[in-house]
Amino acid sequence: MTGALARLPRMRAAVLSTQPGRTEVEELRIDAPMRNEVVVRVEAAGLCHSDLHFMEAKFRTPLPCVLGHESAGVVEAVGEDVTYVAVGDHVVCCTSVFCGRCRQCLSGHPYRCTDTAATERPAGAPPRLARQDGSTVEQFSRLGGFAERMLLHENAVVKIRDDIPPEVAAILGCAVLTGTGAVFRSAGVEPGSRTCVIGAGGIGLAAIQAARIAGAEMVVAVDVSDEKLQLASRLGATHTVNAGAVDDVVREVKRITNGGADYSFEAIGLKATAEQAFRLLDIGGTATVIGMVPSNQPIEVRGVDLLFERTLQGSMMGSNQFRIDIPRLVSLYLDGRLHLDEMISDRIELDQINESYDELRRGAVTRAVVKF
Ligand SMILES: NC(=O)c1ccc[n+]([C@@H]2O[C@H](COP(=O)([O-])OP(=O)(O)OC[C@H]3O[C@@H](n4cnc5c(N)ncnc54)[C@H](O)[C@@H]3O)[C@@H](O)[C@H]2O)c1
Numbered sequence: 001m002t003g004a005l006a007r008l009p010r011m012r013a014a015v016l017s018t019q020p021g022r023t024e025v026e027e028l029r030i031d032a033p034m035r036n037e038v039v040v041r042v043e044a045a046g047l048c049h050s051d052l053h054f055m056e057a058k059f060r061t062p063l064p065c066v067l068g069h070e071s072a073g074v075v076e077a078v079g080e081d082v083t084y085v086a087v088g089d090h091v092v093c094c095t096s097v098f099c100g101r102c103r104q105c106l107s108g109h110p111y112r113c114t115d116t117a118a119t120e121r122p123a124g125a126p127p128r129l130a131r132q133d134g135s136t137v138e139q140f141s142r143l144g145g146f147a148e149r150m151l152l153h154e155n156a157v158v159k160i161r162d163d164i165p166p167e168v169a170a171i172l173g174c175a176v177l178t179g180t181g182a183v184f185r186s187a188g189v190e191p192g193s194r195t196c197v198i199g200a201g202g203i204g205l206a207a208i209q210a211a212r213i214a215g216a217e218m219v220v221a222v223d224v225s226d227e228k229l230q231l232a233s234r235l236g237a238t239h240t241v242n243a244g245a246v247d248d249v250v251r252e253v254k255r256i257t258n259g260g261a262d263y264s265f266e267a268i269g270l271k272a273t274a275e276q277a278f279r280l281l282d283i284g285g286t287a288t289v290i291g292m293v294p295s296n297q298p299i300e301v302r303g304v305d306l307l308f309e310r311t312l313q314g315s316m317m318g319s320n321q322f323r324i325d326i327p328r329l330v331s332l333y334l335d336g337r338l339h340l341d342e343m344i345s346d347r348i349e350l351d352q353i354n355e356s357y358d359e360l361r362r363g364a365v366t367r368a369v370v371k372f
């Protein structure tokens, strides 16, 4: 290897090469930032269940790719024209990279940005990441967060203050943004509402806390793990239901809420629990499915439930405006209303990702974070 290629910095990253498959730590080359790009030295990266869906081939993604989409770190280099951040700034990365110009961006929905090409490299440019032989490695979810460094469009980062722990900053980028955004933005929970969250993992625990902060009268947490339910109670659930210990989750939640929930949230990604979330609504209620239900899996509802103005909706990344939302979430954390340290159960190394995902599959982890 000669010249420019040999001088490019290297970094360790967890790469997924097959679907289904497991990650392997490889040494990759990372290019220098072009216009509007930034290099982030990653300090921490959270393990979201979404990556596991891709490892299990429930959804498809271009391969090989650096997995991970929940990372935070420090800006190490910026390309020309970058004015939003400078070297040394602390940032959280977010998959909701926005162009700022398309119909969705301009109508207040930057998380639905459709002009993805605008924030990728132009055709013919060298790849952002490559193997030692020069072949391209993709960035999962437009980020590739399980890596020592990330090379990103500047619209993939939000600047945050530098005095919060990196692992807390990391989980803001997906779990916390998605769970709280589903409550605050997608559903718009009002004070006094009866709410129910099915699935008390990383996303669900954030939704439970958001429902409490929004002033919900009831926050019913449903999970199959008593440990998760105990944590849910400490974080704001007013009632808990162990789905494995009752005959009928829907009947139990309707009993607790005296007729049904005004707002329900599914944070697992299963047909059965998405349907439960809808069926446990009171008249006029809204069910928000956050979980990634496998792509070709239909969900069934009864027509008559729609007559009574029940709504079934999805939520992408908590319908976020992340440069507004993440600094607000940091403030809620610092003033003690959003409990984020409690959501992190494991701190691991880059080469422990596969084993940690095995634990998540078993339900033994709330949020694991890779520390660099
Ligand atoms: N919509 C989005 O933009 C978005 C963003 C991030 C994650 N997600 C999705 O959200 C879902 C949750 O992610 P996570 O990281 O919190 O996962 P997680 O594994 O941490 O949490 C899932 C929880 O569900 C519980 N559970 C499993 N089966 C259950 C059942 N039948 N009844 C009740 N509880 C059950 C588990 O015990 C666990 O606590 C995943 O599908 C993920 O892909 C969606």
Ligand SMILES: [Zn+2]
Residues within 6 Å of the ligand: 048, 049, 050, 069, 070, 174, 175
């Ligand atoms: Zn995620």
Ligand SMILES: [Zn+2]
Residues within 6 Å of the ligand: 098, 099, 100, 101, 102, 103, 104, 105, 106, 110, 112, 113, 114, 115
């Ligand atoms: Zn756009």
